[in-house]
Amino acid sequence: MSGQAKSQAPLLSVRNAEVSFSTARGPLRAVDGVSFDLHEGRTLGIVGESGSGKSVLVRSLIGLVGAGSGAGVAGQVLFEGRDLRGLSPREFRGVLGTEIGIVFQDPMTSLNPVMKIGRQIGEGLRLNRGLDSKAAARRAVELLSEVGIPEPERRARQYPHEMSGGMRQRVAIAIAIACAPKLLIADEPTTALDVTVQRQILDLLQREQRQRGMAMILITHDLGVAAGRADDIMVMYAGRAVEAAATREIFRSPRMPYTEALLRSLPRLTDPTHSRLSAIPGRPPDLARRSGGCSFAPRCSYRTTQCDEQQPVLTWEASRGYACFHPRGVEGGVGA
Amino acid sequence: MSDLLAIQNLVVEYPVGGGRHVHAVSDVTLSVKQGETLGLVGESGSGKSSLARALLQLPPPKAGAVLFDGQDLTKMRGQALRAVRPRLQMIFQDPIASLNPRRKVSEIIAEPLIVSGVSDAAERSRRVRAVMEAVGLDPDLVWNRRPHEFSGGQCQRIAIARALVLEPSLIVCDEPVSALDVSIRAQIVNLLEDMKARFGLTLLFIAHDLAVVKSVSDRVAVMYLGRLCEVADSDSLFATPAHPYTAALMAAIPVPDPDVPLGDTKLKPGDPPSPLDPPSGCRFRTRCPHAQPRCASDVPPLRAIAPGREVACHFPLVA
Amino acid sequence: MSASAAKVAAIAATGPRRRWRWALALPLGWLLLVVFLAITADWIGLPDPSAQELILRRKPPSAEFLLGTDNLGRDMLSRVIYGARTSLIVGICAPFLGFLVGGAIGMSAGYFRGKVDLLAVGFIDILLAFPSLVLALTFTAYLGQSLFNVTLALGILSIPAAARVSRANTLAWANRDFVLAARTVGASDWRILTREILPNLLPPMFAFWLVAISVIIVAEGALSFLGLGIPAPQPSWGGMIADGREALDVAPHTALIPAAVMFATVLSLNFVGDMVRNMVDPRRSAL
Numbered sequence: 001m002s003g004q005a006k007s008q009a010p011l012l013s014v015r016n017a018e019v020s021f022s023t024a025r026g027p028l029r030a031v032d033g034v035s036f037d038l039h040e041g042r043t044l045g046i047v048g049e050s051g052s053g054k055s056v057l058v059r060s061l062i063g064l065v066g067a068g069s070g071a072g073v074a075g076q077v078l079f080e081g082r083d084l085r086g087l088s089p090r091e092f093r094g095v096l097g098t099e100i101g102i103v104f105q106d107p108m109t110s111l112n113p114v115m116k117i118g119r120q121i122g123e124g125l126r127l128n129r130g131l132d133s134k135a136a137a138r139r140a141v142e143l144l145s146e147v148g149i150p151e152p153e154r155r156a157r158q159y160p161h162e163m164s165g166g167m168r169q170r171v172a173i174a175i176a177i178a179c180a181p182k183l184l185i186a187d188e189p190t191t192a193l194d195v196t197v198q199r200q201i202l203d204l205l206q207r208e209q210r211q212r213g214m215a216m217i218l219i220t221h222d223l224g225v226a227a228g229r230a231d232d233i234m235v236m237y238a239g240r241a242v243e244a245a246a247t248r249e250i251f252r253s254p255r256m257p258y259t260e261a262l263l264r265s266l267p268r269l270t271d272p273t274h275s276r277l278s279a280i281p282g283r284p285p286d287l288a289r290r291s292g293g294c295s296f297a298p299r300c301s302y303r304t305t306q307c308d309e310q311q312p313v314l315t316w317e318a319s320r321g322y323a324c325f326h327p328r329g330v331e332g333g334v335g336a
Numbered sequence: 337m338s339d340l341l342a343i344q345n346l347v348v349e350y351p352v353g354g355g356r357h358v359h360a361v362s363d364v365t366l367s368v369k370q371g372e373t374l375g376l377v378g379e380s381g382s383g384k385s386s387l388a389r390a391l392l393q394l395p396p397p398k399a400g401a402v403l404f405d406g407q408d409l410t411k412m413r414g415q416a417l418r419a420v421r422p423r424l425q426m427i428f429q430d431p432i433a434s435l436n437p438r439r440k441v442s443e444i445i446a447e448p449l450i451v452s453g454v455s456d457a458a459e460r461s462r463r464v465r466a467v468m469e470a471v472g473l474d475p476d477l478v479w480n481r482r483p484h485e486f487s488g489g490q491c492q493r494i495a496i497a498r499a500l501v502l503e504p505s506l507i508v509c510d511e512p513v514s515a516l517d518v519s520i521r522a523q524i525v526n527l528l529e530d531m532k533a534r535f536g537l538t539l540l541f542i543a544h545d546l547a548v549v550k551s552v553s554d555r556v557a558v559m560y561l562g563r564l565c566e567v568a569d570s571d572s573l574f575a576t577p578a579h580p581y582t583a584a585l586m587a588a589i590p591v592p593d594p595d596v597p598l599g600d601t602k603l604k605p606g607d608p609p610s611p612l613d614p615p616s617g618c619r620f621r622t623r624c625p626h627a628q629p630r631c632a633s634d635v636p637p638l639r640a641i642a643p644g645r646e647v648a649c650h651f652p653l654v655a
Numbered sequence: 656m657s658a659s660a661a662k663v664a665a666i667a668a669t670g671p672r673r674r675w676r677w678a679l680a681l682p683l684g685w686l687l688l689v690v691f692l693a694i695t696a697d698w699i700g701l702p703d704p705s706a707q708e709l710i711l712r713r714k715p716p717s718a719e720f721l722l723g724t725d726n727l728g729r730d731m732l733s734r735v736i737y738g739a740r741t742s743l744i745v746g747i748c749a750p751f752l753g754f755l756v757g758g759a760i761g762m763s764a765g766y767f768r769g770k771v772d773l774l775a776v777g778f779i780d781i782l783l784a785f786p787s788l789v790l791a792l793t794f795t796a797y798l799g800q801s802l803f804n805v806t807l808a809l810g811i812l813s814i815p816a817a818a819r820v821s822r823a824n825t826l827a828w829a830n831r832d833f834v835l836a837a838r839t840v841g842a843s844d845w846r847i848l849t850r851e852i853l854p855n856l857l858p859p860m861f862a863f864w865l866v867a868i869s870v871i872i873v874a875e876g877a878l879s880f881l882g883l884g885i886p887a888p889q890p891s892w893g894g895m896i897a898d899g900r901e902a903l904d905v906a907p908h909t910a911l912i913p914a915a916v917m918f919a920t921v922l923s924l925n926f927v928g929d930m931v932r933n934m935v936d937p938r939r940s941a942l
Contacts (some may be wrong), residue, residue: 394835394839434833437855618722
């Protein structure tokens with residue numbers, strides 16, 4: 001991710017992001033020292049299982065997880081060189097509405113059930129772009145047709161519950177791109193949808209991203225979704241970034257044993273029926289009871305005593321990074 | 337091999353008020369052979385879960401027959417039905433919701449034994465221990481704990497143990513891995529395969545994830561909006577899909593390989609219609625790129641196009 | 656890094672749960688005290704709550720009479736404590752009765768749905784349509800004033816609320832997959848109701864019962880205030896407030912003390928009810 005477009009300053013630069021929650025069993029570090037850069041026009045896929053911290057990380061960047069929700073947040077977030085963490089809530093809202101657009105997993109909860117679709121899309125334009133209601137309504141209809149909703153004039157007058165899940169997600173995308181943001185964050189945008197609809201929504205996101213030259217963060221648990229849509233991928237496990245590289249490198253030559261094991265465990269249509277899946281033993285660690293070593297060590301087949309005792313940090317080799325003492329496919333690593 | 341389960345002309349409809357009905361399952365005929373795994377694939381609204389519940393008589397279907405080992409379950413009531421139930425078990429999508437949060441793991445797994453009249457407590461605990469070990473749970477560690485103390489994958493193991501403890505003939509697996517984490521799914525899929533071999537089970541494996549279905553199923557049935565599109569053995573179905581919907585479904589799966597290009601969607605743009613008001617004729621025609629006028633007027637019957645291969649399409653992709 | 660870790664630790668230590676827990680000691684302590692005194696009233700050397708000493712009437716609190724005396728010169732402390740006994744008996748038993756009947760109605764309605772539900776909801780609605788206080792007044796006026804009749808009247812009044820709570824909870828639980836799983840093994844309706852649903856129903860019902868106790872204590876007070884509560888001379892908090900209002904100008908303590916005690920008890924019950932609701936949720940207590 002830092003390999004490309006090095007000449008330019010990144011659009012979004014995150015350093016040592018941390019998010020902690022206090023629980024009855026003690027503090028739980030959901031995100032632990034994650035850093036990454038995102039350049040203009042690129043798509044970064046953040047891949048991880050539930051509890052890996054991928055959603056919490058991104059929500060903390062845009063202030064959706066913070067002091068108000070009982071979480072402790074630390075680290076630096078620079079968006080176009082501005083420190084987002086230093087903004088007042090008012091300034092932050094301005095940035096969120098206009099420069100960063102967000103699409104959530106469940107459009108049913110992210111849309112206001114008692115407000116007409118057209119008005120919801122136009123809201124940001126009136127607040128942030130100073131359009132009058134007539135102009136905002138006109139623009140909302142244009143946006144609806146842009147995101148592929150048939151009969152946009154009629155749909156603009158409907159409420160969210162009158163639409164299907166796929167349509168609602170299109171509306172959510174229209175809202176997110178209404179003010180022409182430079183960064184679009186899509187948090188599991190298709191997890192609640194059927195595969196045939198998922199395909200259409202991902203196509204739409206990708207088309208809008210390319211046409212508008214937006215940068216995009218695509219958060220997903222589905223390696224298949226990330227493979228087809230992301231330029232770069234950051235793999236998260238137990239709150240940490242464990243591997244980051246260009247998409248092809250992640251899939252062709254994963255360095256981190258977790259990435260490798262995950263890719264191997266996936267069933268594929270090209271495998272014959274009843275071929276045994278290579279399962280990863282064990283389960284993700286309890287974040288409230290972290291060990292001092294690598295979080296993946298208990299499940300890893302290359303584990304040594306070093307892995308139990310020391311926490312590997314994300315180290316960079318040319319344009320890719322991994323947090324592992326025994327990286328795969330590297331001289332000096334196991335199985336090199 | 338003979339049919340362990342034969343579903344004949346099954347119809348499931350739910351009233352939704354205003355005199356309208358959800359046509360969840362319309363005239364489905366399907367059989368599961370002794371010892372095989374039949375994969376049932378479909379998206380939401382396809383009726384695959386309604387079909388599963390109807391064949392277990394939870395609740396009984398509106399019409400049609402469900403022959404299990406030759407007996408029609410839809411004609412059975414009360415005690416007679418309860419006596420057959422232990423032979424047909426189910427594993428659910430959400431492993432946490434499928435376990436009673438107030439009961440201990442050992443009680444949950446012993447419950448089917450109590451209900452079916454195993455009154456000897458020592459015998460019960462022996463069988464519970466044995467089945468726990470079979471599914472990879474340590475009896476001494478899990479015995480007195482409650483479901484919320486476990487992860488989703490562990491809960492699914494408990495649910496599988498509960499389904500196995502009565503030594504059933506058929507297990508209906510309703511999306512057994514889709515609520516689980518990616519790194520856990522393979523464990524549970526492998527466990528189901530192992531249990532099938534060990535206990536000689538027959539499985540009806542319902543899922544929307546084609547790759548998982550392909551991996552476990554001998555034969556696969558594809559459903560769309562309450563009707564069967566295609567039934568075939570697993571390898572030929574995925575090698576040469578005959579129904580345009582099967583082809584579209586395969587084209588839509590995101591492949592975890594960046595070098596596989598995103599092909600044509602094989603679909604007309606637009607959303608799936610509502611099962612409240614399914615299209616006339618072939619229900620897939622509104623999204624089918626090959627639709628002809630005939631598709632709107634005639635319902636395509638499920639017909640054999642090759643040995644062991646049935647398709648419900650006027651213009652199948654495989655002649 | 657270390658600065659942020661310290662910040663995180665500070666947040667963890669002053670988390671809202673810890674403060675919350677400390678604040679709960681007060682209402683819980685108060686309730687325990689009230690219950691303890693109500694039980695041991697006969698053995699702690701209190702003067703007879705009914706003994707009149709007309710010369711010493713309407714005395715303000717003093718060393719001799721810690722809470723003063725009432726209109727008839729009876730010891731207020733003794734009356735408040737014996738009154739607690741009456742109020743608690745009514746407060747605990749009446750909703751218990753209501754919850755037994757209402758809980759069963761609600762459970763059957765939520766589990767069997769259909770006609771059973773229609774019938775039960777109809778019954779509940781009819782019961783709710785009666786102005787509750789008028790119903791209780793009619794009841795005690797007709798059957799006669801006694802501790803038993805007041806409890807019965809208030810118990811009947813708590814049926815609809817109990818039925819609604821149990822019906823709503825049953826509806827939610829009966830659709831869970833574990834109920835379906837119990838059916839697939841051939842469990843009978845009775846077994847599913849008692850073994851699968853009831854254990855999940857008890858905690859919210861218990862929490863609601865605590866709140867209902869406070870409502871009933873107030874309702875008993877209202878009945879007494881209207882002269883149709885527990886008959887004299889048996890003390891009850893409501894009766895004491897009713898007696899005290901006559902002398903509100905000259906001896907305000909005669910009404911204010913029982914009112915304050917009732918207020919503190921009702922508030923404590925509500926606090927503890929909330930706490931129990933949070934505590935008995937297995938998922939929340941696990942966190």
